[in-house]
Amino acid sequence: MIQMKQVYKKYSNGVMAANGLNVTINPGEFVYVVGPSGAGKTTFIKMMYREEKPTKGSILVNNVDVGPLKRKRVPFLRRNIGVVFQDFKLLNRLTVFENVAFALEVIEEPPKIIKDRVMEVLDLVGLKHKARMMPDELSGGEQQRISIARSIANRPKIVIADEPTGNLDPETSWEIMNLFEEINSRGTTIVMATHNREIVNTIRHRVIAIENGLIVRDEQRGEYGYEG
Amino acid sequence: MVMKARTVSRHFRESFKSLVRNGWMTFASVSAVTVTLLLVGVFTALMLNMNKAATDIENDVEMNVYIEIEAEQETIQSLEDEISDLSGVESVVYSSKEEELTSLIDSFGEEMALFEQNNPLRDKFIVKATDPRQTERLATQIQTYENIAAVEYGKGKIDQLFETLEISRNVGAVLIFGLLFTAMFLISNTIKITIVARRKEIEIMKLVGASNWFVRIPFLLEGIWLGLIGAILPIAAVSVLYYNVYEFMQPRLENSFIQILEFTPFIYQINALILLMGILIGAWGSFMSVRKFLRV
Numbered sequence: 001m002i003q004m005k006q007v008y009k010k011y012s013n014g015v016m017a018a019n020g021l022n023v024t025i026n027p028g029e030f031v032y033v034v035g036p037s038g039a040g041k042t043t044f045i046k047m048m049y050r051e052e053k054p055t056k057g058s059i060l061v062n063n064v065d066v067g068p069l070k071r072k073r074v075p076f077l078r079r080n081i082g083v084v085f086q087d088f089k090l091l092n093r094l095t096v097f098e099n100v101a102f103a104l105e106v107i108e109e110p111p112k113i114i115k116d117r118v119m120e121v122l123d124l125v126g127l128k129h130k131a132r133m134m135p136d137e138l139s140g141g142e143q144q145r146i147s148i149a150r151s152i153a154n155r156p157k158i159v160i161a162d163e164p165t166g167n168l169d170p171e172t173s174w175e176i177m178n179l180f181e182e183i184n185s186r187g188t189t190i191v192m193a194t195h196n197r198e199i200v201n202t203i204r205h206r207v208i209a210i211e212n213g214l215i216v217r218d219e220q221r222g223e224y225g226y227e228g
Numbered sequence: 229m230v231m232k233a234r235t236v237s238r239h240f241r242e243s244f245k246s247l248v249r250n251g252w253m254t255f256a257s258v259s260a261v262t263v264t265l266l267l268v269g270v271f272t273a274l275m276l277n278m279n280k281a282a283t284d285i286e287n288d289v290e291m292n293v294y295i296e297i298e299a300e301q302e303t304i305q306s307l308e309d310e311i312s313d314l315s316g317v318e319s320v321v322y323s324s325k326e327e328e329l330t331s332l333i334d335s336f337g338e339e340m341a342l343f344e345q346n347n348p349l350r351d352k353f354i355v356k357a358t359d360p361r362q363t364e365r366l367a368t369q370i371q372t373y374e375n376i377a378a379v380e381y382g383k384g385k386i387d388q389l390f391e392t393l394e395i396s397r398n399v400g401a402v403l404i405f406g407l408l409f410t411a412m413f414l415i416s417n418t419i420k421i422t423i424v425a426r427r428k429e430i431e432i433m434k435l436v437g438a439s440n441w442f443v444r445i446p447f448l449l450e451g452i453w454l455g456l457i458g459a460i461l462p463i464a465a466v467s468v469l470y471y472n473v474y475e476f477m478q479p480r481l482e483n484s485f486i487q488i489l490e491f492t493p494f495i496y497q498i499n500a501l502i503l504l505m506g507i508l509i510g511a512w513g514s515f516m517s518v519r520k521f522l523r524v
Contacts, residue, residue, distance in 0.1 A: 049435075072440070079437035089432055093249075106438035108235050150436070 001027045001158065002048060004101035009043055009213070017043035018054065025191065027157070030184045032200050033193040035210035035226050040191040044210055045160055048191065049081045050074050052205035062157065079107055079227050080152030082159040086166035088143045090135040096122070096146055097131040102155045121149040125179060141172030148179055152188065159183060161192040165199065177203055200224035235442075243449035250422045254454065257418040261458025261506055264411030268404055269466040269502050274493070275400040281486045282393040288485045289360040292366050293353040299375040304351065311355060311370060318358040325349040350377060351352025361390065408505065415513030419451055423517050430521050431505035440522050447514045456503070463499045470495055 002025040009018035017040040025031055035041050046052040047059055050066045058065045066077055069136060090099050097118055104114040122128045125145040135143055144164060151159055165173035177199055184190045194200060200207060207222030208215055247254050295304055312320045327400045330348045357363045367379045433443050474491045481487055
């Protein structure tokens with residue numbers, strides 16, 4: 001599904017965010033990415049959906065090397081990957097329904113299919129009854145659920161989440177995690193960067209620890225933590 | 229990329245929505261376009277008319293070649309042939325002193341008729357050069373022929389005129405270019421502000437896999453609408469203005485060799501130009517400002 005070989009990333013300001021990453025993530029896996037701030041977690045994630053381009057090395061996503069991918073092809077890569085962020089990234093001028101439909105509109109799905117699918121994913125995240133509301137009328141947890149609904153709307157094989165519970169209180173975080181579990185159980189690969197020790201240690205999955213742009217630990221059913 | 233009709237209509241809808249949503253920015257952009265196009269329109273109309281006048285004047289440069297009184301009819305004939313054969317001569321028209329007197333009487337009245345007893349005028353050729361700038365060279369050459377009494381043309385003045393025309397044409401072109409550039413800059417900036425406000429939207433569109441064109445087209449359309457709306461007032465103003473100027477000038481210039489450009493084809497041409505400029509600066513302005521935000 002995702003395979004990195006000797007991946008290096010050097011930013012124009014000289015920072016080395018990846019120092020030779022080698023990793024294979026299989027279909028259907030649930031992977032936590034942990035590590036201190038500035039260790040290269042976000043770069044690791046961003047390179048998967050080509051928001052950042054590796055300086056060296058190859059990154060295969062669905063058997064396509066995304067490094068040398070032409071700019072024109074990048075949108076097609078992203079249609080296979082759902083992304084969820086700490087700050088939700090919802091459009092406040094659109095309703096809940098429209099926010100989710102947005103992801104399907106840009107890939108030019110027919111309106112009928114969009115309507116059905118949006119209601120389906122809103123149902124999955126348990127917010128079907130709030131479809132007509134505006135995002136700022138919802139709580140943080142609800143907003144994150146909307147953004148998760150949007151990320152899975154076009155049935156991506158991979159969902160990448162960058163600290164999805166970072167802005168949420170513990171109780172809401174668990175709800176969000178249950179949702180990710182649910183999505184994962186349906187066969188979607190999930191890569192999640194997180195700082196939440198409790199979650200990692202309770203809902204056990206593979207843990208990849210990154211420090212100084214290197215994978216320092218890679219454990220199935222691992223615990224939270226990184227050296228140093 | 230072939231776009232679905234539904235997508236096209238979505239782009240149109242989005243671009244209109246955005247115009248309304250960004251009310252004040254829309255107003256600012258449209259105003260900028262309006263002012264610029266108004267200036268461009270007026271300047272272009274002035275320029276083109278000046279150009280027309282210049283061409284009229286240039287084409288009107290002709291020299292009078294006066295023939296010695298003693299010259300025989302055959303001499304005159306061979307002189308005419310000789311001058312016609314000179315390179316750079318467009319036309320040679322013979323005008324006898326009797327014809328000259330008739331036209332004099334026509335323009336200055338019957339009191340000139342008393343010269344009919346003893347016509348003081350000379351036979352002459354009216355010579356026109358293919359290129360008006362060649363007038364001086366031809367004049368010098370014809371001067372050397374026998375039986376030529378004098379060659380007259382607005383010596384010196386012509387050179388000066390050409391120089392003045394040249395300068396004013398260049399100045400006009402620079403002004404128009406400068407104005408257009410300013411307008412594009414203004415539009416590009418105003419659209420940039422509306423785009424900064426929608427940065428997040430573009431970012432999300434890119435993240436969920438929208439193609440660059442999908443993101444770009446609504447903005448491009450929005451720019452085009454701004455240009456089109458901005459062109460309405462200038463088109464109306466230039467039309468009314470030129471109509472009045474034309475109505476005023478036309479009768480007064482009737483007998484002059486300088487003519488103002490005809491209202492009907494000219495006004496369509498200049499309005500088409502204004503419209504095109506509006507669309508171009510709108511589209512270009514938005515294209516330039518979206519470009520930066522597409523590198524997500």
